Amino acid sequence: MVMVLDKEKLDQKQLEKVAAAARLLKEGGIVAFPTETVYGLGVDATNTDAVRKVYEIKQRPTDHPLIVHIGHITQLDYWAQEIPEAAWLLARHFWPGPLTLILRRSPHIPDCVTGGQDTVGIRLPAHPVALKLLNMIGPNKAIAAPSANLYGRISPTTAAHVSATLNNKIDMILDGGSCKVGLESTIISFEHGTVFLLRPGGIPVSAIELVLNKPVISHKSKAPVTRVPGALPSHYAPTTPLQLFHLPELIQTANKLAAQNLHTVVITWSEINSSQLSAPNIQHVRMSRDPVHYGQHLYALLHRYDQAPYNYILMETPPELPAWLAISDRLQRASYAHL
Known part of the structure; x- marks a missing residue:
């Protein structure tokens, strides 16, 4: 209940x-x-x-x-x-x-x-x-x-x-x-x-x-060996294959998949021209550039598109900045099984 x-x-x-x-x-x-x-x-x-x-x-x-x-x-x-x-x-x-x-x-x-x-x-x-x-x-x-x-x-x-x-x-x-x-x-x-x-x-x-x-x-350098939640290489993962790419490769990959009649969700934090992802079987979602706001909505977004009929979830690699560390960690683990 x-x-x-x-x-x-x-x-x-x-x-x-x-x-x-x-x-x-x-x-x-x-x-x-x-x-x-x-x-x-x-x-x-x-x-x-x-x-x-x-x-x-x-x-x-x-x-x-x-x-x-x-x-x-x-x-x-x-x-x-x-x-x-x-x-x-x-x-x-x-x-x-x-x-x-x-x-x-x-x-x-x-x-x-x-x-x-x-x-x-x-x-x-x-x-x-x-x-x-x-x-x-x-x-x-x-x-x-x-x-x-x-x-x-x-x-x-x-x-x-x-x-x-x-x-x-x-x-x-x-x-x-x-x-x-x-x-x-x-x-x-x-x-x-x-x-x-x-x-x-x-x-x-x-x-x-x-x-x-x-x-x-x-923990990647000198930490003692301690098993903690969420520390395995593959974790936080949707059932739909999730892959991370920098923006140019992300756009290229999405369009290649679209040409194969595969349905793809593309999630970016960068602003891009809509004509770059114009195929009807590509769903583009732009997330916030603010890491706090991004983190608040990340899992809910992944749940939404994991339950929808898509073949792939393609995500833009987060910025290499300290404020994005937790988000980068989660996405790397979520994509690990599909590397």
């Missing part, structure tokens, strides 16, 4: 729906809920049977860890231990918000949540529905949640995206509208005083460096 909620303000009826979701979680149920990043597929983080169900429903490898969502910063040292001061500093500055901290896990977290690792990803989401749900499940409780979609596919940013694939497999979908950020959280880890970026996301690296007053090291 889908429960529709006004994400800005919850009235009594809506609070009752969140309370119903909280009861389901406490009984071992599975609830899809909105966050500011994407919709999560949530269960009681201490219920190992429920956690295993999430892996089964998503068809997710059991060594691929889940993120633990908490309702208040004061709960951090219940779910993690040996927390470095840099982690506290980032939590105080960015939480609630799209930042996940990889920390030494506490004994309260089962192995199945962390994929058997001694670390855990923890975050405090910034969506009113998620926060209310977290605060209703009771003291010393948290929600373990990956994105509410099949493993490796496009993350959901609306309840409709969740319903399209999981509606008959889970107990409830809380509809809190479209996700404000639209991309997953930034994931940060800490090792011997060094801060590592394990996944770019909703918080820019530059903002993190400004708060810490020190550089953040890319």
Whole structure:
């Protein structure tokens, strides 16, 4: 069932729906809920049977860890231990918000949540529905949640995206509208005083460096080996083949496919002359040049055209600028299987 909620303000009826979701979680149920990043597929983080169900429903490898969502910063040292001061500093500055901290896990977290690792990803989401749900499940409780979609596919940013694939497999979908950020959280880890970026996301690296007053090291260079969500080469992918090209090659490829009577969606951030893509079997969509706005709408756009009868999705390679890092990461992984 889908429960529709006004994400800005919850009235009594809506609070009752969140309370119903909280009861389901406490009984071992599975609830899809909105966050500011994407919709999560949530269960009681201490219920190992429920956690295993999430892996089964998503068809997710059991060594691929889940993120633990908490309702208040004061709960951090219940779910993690040996927390470095840099982690506290980032939590105080960015939480609630799209930042996940990889920390030494506490004994309260089962192995199945962390994929058997001694670390855990923890975050405090910034969506009113998620926060209310977290605060209703009771003291010393948290929600373990990956994105509410099949493993490796496009993350959901609306309840409709969740319903399209999981509606008959889970107990409830809380509809809190479209996700404000639209991309997953930034994931940060800490090792011997060094801060590592394990996944770019909703918080820019530059903002993190400004708060810490020190550089953040890319996971591609010297980061310790830590399995985190969304880090495999192929991920966030539509079923329709998606390929990335710089603009001249993009136009050339689209026209070649059109000449073969193939239907193609062409997505650019650059402005181009409509005559360059004039074939009737080419659908051209121009996205925003603002990376924040682009990120907010990316997954919804991919969902829309993945469900339509197109043979290919061709996308313009994002600018090589720090503000576009998370978008570049998602599109590279989404296109990996079709390189």
